[in-house]
Amino acid sequence: MTPALNYDNKDGSDNKYGSQHRWLLSSLLIAIVLLSLAPSLRLLFEALSDLTQGRQSPLWQVLNSASTWRALWHSLYTSGLGMLIALILGSLFAFAITLTNVRGKAWLVFCFMLPMMIPPQVTALSWLQLFGPASPLLKSIGMAPPLGSPQPLYSAEGIALLLGIQSAPLVFLALRTSLLSLPQELIEAARISGAKQTQVWGHIILPVTRSGLIAGGAMAFISSLGNFGIPAMLGIPAGYYVLPTLIYQRMANFGTGVLAEMAALSLLIGLLALAGVALQQQLMNRSRFGLGGHSGRSHDFTLGSWRSLVTATLVGILLIILVAPLLALIISSLVPAMGVPLNAETATLNAYAEVMGRQGATWRAVNNSLWLAGSAAVVLMLLSLPLAYRLQRLPERWRGVVLSAIEIPYALPGVVLAIACILLFVRPLPIINVALYGTLGLIFIAYLARFLVVCVKPVAASLAQLDPSLEEAAQLAGAGPWRRLGSIILPLVAPALFAGGLLVFLLAVNELTVSALLWSAGNETLGVLIFNLDEGGESVLASAVSVLVVIMVASLMLTLSLLAPRLPKGVIPWQS
Amino acid sequence: MAELGMAVPSSAGLSIDRVTKRFGEQTAVDALSLTINPGEFVALLGPSGCGKTTMLRMLAGFETINDGTIQLANRTLASADTHVPPEQRNMAMVFQSYALWPHMSVADNVGYPVKLRGLRGAAYHQKVQQALALVELDAYADRMPQALSGGQRQRVALARCLVSDPSVVLLDEPLANLDRHLRATMEHSFRDFHRRTGATLVYVTHDQTEAMALADKIAVMKAGKLVQWGAPETLYRQPRTAWVAGFIGQGSQLRVAAGHPGKLLEGAALMRGLNTIKSERTQSVLVRPEHIQISAAPASSATPIHNQLAAQVENVIFRGERYELSLRLPSGEILLAYHHTAPDLGSQVAVDLQQGWCLEPEQ
Incomplete structure (x- = not known):
């Protein structure tokens, strides 16, 4: 008798058997890794290529220019100060919400996380509407400073304040994760040994969560370093340049002629950011080490008579950092022109009619952004499932390498990725001879590279949680690889896949940093539109667009929050 | 692949010949040989880490083997250079976690193997109904697995196993997650299931009383090696070594x-x-x-x-x-x-x- 079906298995050492589907998935994986690395490698090559020219090389020139060092100092100063503000705000909220019994935790968390998802240019715009002589809010309540007095936010400290508010949720999340992984028993053991609540804090909680705090600080610093929207809206009018805005300004003034120098500058920020990421990941790993026991619960320290006071403090802070600026933004969108106070006679919806009704640049930008974000989300969802599926079957060490590779375009500051993409595509593509530079296609490709990891991570997390026997049972039942992927795996990871797609859409639709350098007339995005309207003095229109953006962001976040019970932990960035 | 209803014997003998599995330096299963007759209920018994689950996964085809052969009714399933993938072995398995697909109803879970074999319409429904009736769960066909108790999930997993008339049914510590009272009930339904279907059953467990109560023959394993292979009575009355004597009874x-x-x-x-x-x-x-x-x-x-x-x-x-x-x-x-x-x-x-x-x- 002959064996019915033989499958050659040359590599008898592992338990996977070669077949067509594995080859396809592996090639997809390799292609994606190479494409993710291509922009960064191109940038590295460009920045280092002319080193032989000595003093004439772009890197040497950039390093010798006073403006580079000034911008670097500005970057470090604003990001450092921003990190401090983020640490104070973030740890206050993390400790209060995770460890005590304050009221309305779910809403406090949602509102505190909102600034992270609101695009930076909208944050900057709303704060600009809150202060200064032309503020419609201050005009309306008769508290506006006299005309000609300076806008206090056009300063290094103003930039740092907004950077701090925007990145405080990162500190909050890192600290909250580390607090939630603190087993209840550790605290109970300390209490039974005779420690008072305050002693438990000093002896147990702070030491155990210290690395979470440092990691959160590092994340806030990196995120501030790469932020473009806030220093662009607040710094450029005051002539205060940080590294990303310096690159933007040079590119706006001199175009692709200074690409080599800009590549060298980008390398500088890129290395700074990647060093920060490495530091932060190391600390995160350390903060997670072997804490056994029951974790994942909040520790309800009773605040007693302090409960209302603490709740009121948190609400008060949220009123200042979130509600007041948004209120100013809404008021600005309802007045006929800047400087006019809002009252029953002046209130008008003209700005919204202009934004929604006219078929001008505004509508085109909204259209562009929706298309770009929508198709990026769809394409990435399609790629993520096979990619994560193959990734799951890699040895752990290789899985880490691949994840790092696809993480790079996301971890790099947007300006750096944009410069890298310009370098890669400034000449027409060989063979097919298609020029991508100056088209929406380039922005699309940059979005795919940047947000791939955002979509893959939830899917990978969901796959990792899946009991492998679910797939094995289908295999024994007679289902081949594609069949299993479609009828077993896909339905089970669908919520995570959908969440990943929504996250990509949320991030891409408001994206400014990458598109600020890649856009061209006719190809504006929503992020660029707000920036351009404000620069052109159309603050009212910019406010109206921004209000619509905030509404969209908040409703997408709510949709994702509703999905949360069906998702693995940590998929939704504002929940842990 | 065997079409449903084809004249393939519903149970077949398994011959395991000097099968070896290495994970890197470590040898998980060391030159293990067993001959399992058609329709026999066999238990692989041993302490945790003895290689019994690895052996079961090699039978299923989830692991390749480094040496030796596994044959099912004279068809080579696995050897050092042959590997029939699990989906073509016509086996079924009850997993320790039951592995019921949470997005499918009880009936869909049970019917999945026959759906893959191309069965549709009335014949499909009849097959599913029969399988559910055999485990006394016909009333639960439209429930989702999450709405069932542990013992009921176990029985759904059993029904899914028998629906496709597999040559061999593999069971991986299926009672490990159940409480004591339910174990006794489930032991009874396994015996009943075996009597009614006459399928060849390979059952992995670390619990000697469970193995003694259920199996026709027991393979006692220690550190990847077969220590003794025989009927429960033989193992009890004539244990070969001091270790087997201490492990059983x-x-x-x-x-x-x-x-x-x-x-x-x-x-x-x-x-x-x-x-x-x-x-x-x-x-x-x-x-x-x-x-x-x-x-x-x-x-x-x-x-x-x-x-x-x-x-x-x-x-x-x-x-x-x-x-x-x-x-x-x-x-x-x-x-x-x-x-x-x-x-x-x-x-x-x-x-x-x-x-x-x-x-x-x-x-």
């Missing part, structure tokens, strides 16, 4: 100066062998508690009757139907015995050993 191991490995010692020979000086007592013998008779101690323990030993009661445990006694013999060895009353701690009793089984020395 209760009993005491004494040193005697009589017999040789694989021999049964009758009472008189056993007692003679025990009453020898220590240096001559080199043979290990297993004495089961049911082969020990206890009577009140003779008036003077200094003059033992030739067929009895004096022993001191060290511990008494009430087990419901009887008492379990730990007795210390004059040689210092501990003897486990049953009795219907509880003697006082520290009192002397007379012990009569009826038979003992001589064991191989441990390597």
Whole structure:
């Protein structure tokens, strides 16, 4: 008798058997890794290529220019100060919400996380509407400073304040994760040994969560370093340049002629950011080490008579950092022109009619952004499932390498990725001879590279949680690889896949940093539109667009929050 | 692949020949050979880490093998250079976690294997209905698995196994997650399932009572090697080594100066062998508690009757139907015995050993 079906298995050492589907998935994986690395490698090559020219090389020139060092100092100063503000705000909220019994935790968390998802240019715009002589809010309540007095936010400290508010949720999340992984028993053991609540804090909680705090600080610093929207809206009018805005300004003034120098500058920020990421990941790993026991619960320290006071403090802070600026933004969108106070006679919806009704640049930008974000989300969802599926079957060490590779375009500051993409595509593509530079296609490709990891991570997390026997049972039942992927795996990871797609859409639709350098007339995005309207003095229109953006962001976040019970932990960035 | 209803024997014999599996440096299964007859209920028994689950996963095809062959009714499923993927082996498996697909109803879960074999319409529904009826879950067809209790999920997993008439059904510690009461019920449904389907069953467990209660034959494994292969009665009465004797059933191991490995010692020979000086007592013998008779101690323990030993009661445990006694013999060895009353701690009793089984020395 002959064996019915033989499958050659040359590599008898592992338990996977070669077949067509594995080859396809592996090639997809390799292609994606190479494409993710291509922009960064191109940038590295460009920045280092002319080193032989000595003093004439772009890197040497950039390093010798006073403006580079000034911008670097500005970057470090604003990001450092921003990190401090983020640490104070973030740890206050993390400790209060995770460890005590304050009221309305779910809403406090949602509102505190909102600034992270609101695009930076909208944050900057709303704060600009809150202060200064032309503020419609201050005009309306008769508290506006006299005309000609300076806008206090056009300063290094103003930039740092907004950077701090925007990145405080990162500190909050890192600290909250580390607090939630603190087993209840550790605290109970300390209490039974005779420690008072305050002693438990000093002896147990702070030491155990210290690395979470440092990691959160590092994340806030990196995120501030790469932020473009806030220093662009607040710094450029005051002539205060940080590294990303310096690159933007040079590119706006001199175009692709200074690409080599800009590549060298980008390398500088890129290395700074990647060093920060490495530091932060190391600390995160350390903060997670072997804490056994029951974790994942909040520790309800009773605040007693302090409960209302603490709740009121948190609400008060949220009123200042979130509600007041948004209120100013809404008021600005309802007045006929800047400087006019809002009252029953002046209130008008003209700005919204202009934004929604006219078929001008505004509508085109909204259209562009929706298309770009929508198709990026769809394409990435399609790629993520096979990619994560193959990734799951890699040895752990290789899985880490691949994840790092696809993480790079996301971890790099947007300006750096944009410069890298310009370098890669400034000449027409060989063979097919298609020029991508100056088209929406380039922005699309940059979005795919940047947000791939955002979509893959939830899917990978969901796959990792899946009991492998679910797939094995289908295999024994007679289902081949594609069949299993479609009828077993896909339905089970669908919520995570959908969440990943929504996250990509949320991030891409408001994206400014990458598109600020890649856009061209006719190809504006929503992020660029707000920036351009404000620069052109159309603050009212910019406010109206921004209000619509905030509404969209908040409703997408709510949709994702509703999905949360069906998702693995940590998929939704504002929940842990 | 076997089409449903084709003239493929619903159960087939498995022949495992010198199968070896290495994970890097470590050898998980070492040259294991077993011949399993069609329709046999076989248990792979051993402590955790002995390689029994790896063996089961090699049978299913989730792991390749490094050496040896696995044949199913003369068809080679796996060897060093052959590997039939699991989906083409016509096997079924009950997983420790049941592995019910949470996005499918009970009926869809059970029907999935036959749907893949192209069955549709009335024939499909009938097949699913039959399978569910066999595990008495026909009323639950439209429920989702999450809405079922542990025992019911277990039975859905069983129904999913039998629906496609597999050649072999594999069970991976299926009772590990259930409470004691449910275990007894499920043991009954496994026996029932085996009787009704006549399928070849391979059952992995670390629980010797479970294996003894269910299987026709048991393969006892230790550190990747087969230690003994036989019917439950054989393993209990004639364990090969001291380790198997200790792993299966209760009993005491004494040193005697009589017999040789694989021999049964009758009472008189056993007692003679025990009453020898220590240096001559080199043979290990297993004495089961049911082969020990206890009577009140003779008036003077200094003059033992030739067929009895004096022993001191060290511990008494009430087990419901009887008492379990730990007795210390004059040689210092501990003897486990049953009795219907509880003697006082520290009192002397007379012990009569009826038979003992001589064991191989441990390597």
